[in-house]
Amino acid sequence: MMRGHPPQVATWLLRRLAVGWHSESLEGDLIEQYAQGRSRLWYWRQVAMAIVFAQSHAFRTRIWIATIRVFLHLFTELAVVLGAVSIIDQSRHADDWQDMLSPAFIATMTVLITIGLAGLWLTVKLLKWRQSYGPIKPLIVFFAVTALGVGTFSWASATRRQCSADTCHCQSIERQSITAERR
Amino acid sequence: MVGRERSIPPRLQRSNYFTIIEDMRKRDYLGQLELMVLFAVMRVNMNAYGVLISQEISKQSGRDVSIASVYAALERLEKKGLITSLLGEPTAERGGKARTYFKPTAAGLKEARDAHRTLMRLSSGLPGLKGQIA
Numbered sequence: 001m002m003r004g005h006p007p008q009v010a011t012w013l014l015r016r017l018a019v020g021w022h023s024e025s026l027e028g029d030l031i032e033q034y035a036q037g038r039s040r041l042w043y044w045r046q047v048a049m050a051i052v053f054a055q056s057h058a059f060r061t062r063i064w065i066a067t068i069r070v071f072l073h074l075f076t077e078l079a080v081v082l083g084a085v086s087i088i089d090q091s092r093h094a095d096d097w098q099d100m101l102s103p104a105f106i107a108t109m110t111v112l113i114t115i116g117l118a119g120l121w122l123t124v125k126l127l128k129w130r131q132s133y134g135p136i137k138p139l140i141v142f143f144a145v146t147a148l149g150v151g152t153f154s155w156a157s158a159t160r161r162q163c164s165a166d167t168c169h170c171q172s173i174e175r176q177s178i179t180a181e182r183r
Numbered sequence: 184m185v186g187r188e189r190s191i192p193p194r195l196q197r198s199n200y201f202t203i204i205e206d207m208r209k210r211d212y213l214g215q216l217e218l219m220v221l222f223a224v225m226r227v228n229m230n231a232y233g234v235l236i237s238q239e240i241s242k243q244s245g246r247d248v249s250i251a252s253v254y255a256a257l258e259r260l261e262k263k264g265l266i267t268s269l270l271g272e273p274t275a276e277r278g279g280k281a282r283t284y285f286k287p288t289a290a291g292l293k294e295a296r297d298a299h300r301t302l303m304r305l306s307s308g309l310p311g312l313k314g315q316i317a
Contacts, residue, residue, distance in 0.1 A: 005278075018251075021258045022268070028280025029233040029250050035276055050251035057255070 006034040010047040018047070018054040026050060069126055076119030081148045083112040085155075213260075213298060219244065220256040221295050224266055224285050232271075232282045233257075257285060265291030 005011075014027055030050075034043050086108055094100035213221065223239040224231045237253045240246075260266045271282040287295065306312055 011278075022254060022283045024280045025233060025270075025283035026250060026254050028273075028277035028282060031278040031280065032276060033234055033250070046249055046251060049249040050254075053251045053255045 006031055006043050007040055010044050014047045014050060018050040020054040020057060023050075023054070065126060069123065072119045072123050072126070076116050076123065077145060077148065079112045079116035079119065081152060083109060083116065085152055086112070213265075213294065214256075216248070216252065216256045217260055218295075218298055219248075220253055221260060221265060221287065221291060224257075224260075225287055225292070225295060229284075229286070231285045236285070260291065261285075264288060265294055 011027070011031075014023075014030070018026070030043060030046050033046075034040075086105065090100050090102075090105050094102075219240050220236060223236045223243070226239055226243075227235045233250050233253055236257075237248050237250050240248050240253070257266065257268075261268060266285050266287050269284045269286075271284055273279045273281040
């Protein structure tokens with residue numbers, strides 16, 4: 001016995017919320033069974049079960065991967081920003097290239113480059129579990145980059161202010177000593 | 184402690200570790216529904232797809248199983264390499280959706296045989312089971 005269409009709302013929910021492994025075949029199986037005489041209640045119950053299975057499976061797999069990916073992004077970006085800041089800071093304080101390539105600076109850069117490369121490699125490895133997280137991921141990345149950028153600029157301006165204050169202090173001491181000599 | 188035998192445990196050697204790890208891997212036993220689905224796929228043989236598999240389980244076990252739970256078990260079995268799937272042609276009676284056909288792999292057949300043998304051995308001669316199996 002062939003019947004009409006199954007409940008539209010249930011099918012709509014199935015398509016939206018039960019996305020996963022062979023979900024199209026599952027939908028086809030339910031439509032086929034309904035067409036062969038299964039009740040509307042049976043169809044709704046099957047759809048509910050399919051949604052529960054799909055969501056629980058997605059939750060189990062997605063939450064860990066999403067968390068790991070966000071942390072990997074943060075670590076990689078932090079390493080890149082810190083690396084750039086270290087280079088700028090070192091170049092400001094060093095007089096020449098030999099002075100710039102100090103052992104501490106090389107060690108810092110090695111650690112940062114290693115963290116950055118490891119984060120990048122793991123991010124690429126995790127790409128096979130590509131899933132949609134909506135706008136959450138770009139927002140987190142945007143927030144992290146903005147926070148790091150603002151932090152870097154505020155740190156740099158604070159350092160500059162301190163340097164200029166030191167210079168003023170030095171100049172005032174020099175001025176005082178010159179005045180004392182004249183007397 | 185005279186006259187009492189002490190059992191000395193065998194010394195663990197390096198080669199034993201690999202055996203233990205292998206055994207741990209093998210202990211990834213199939214669940215009841217997975218076994219039922221695997222047997223149902225074997226019973227339906229060719230053209231085993233979601234509807235036929237769930238109908239076969241319902242017919243043999245007398246319990247109604249949801250198609251979603253059958254698909255969840257099929258997914259786990261495919262991930263374990265015990266079955267393979269093949270997408271068929273979409274048909275109008277299924278709302279333009281294709282069937283996915285499943286068939287057991289060689290590893291799946293071996294797993295089914297091993298599970299069946301183990302269950303038969305474990306259940307044979309149990310007084311509580313006598314006269315209850317049709």
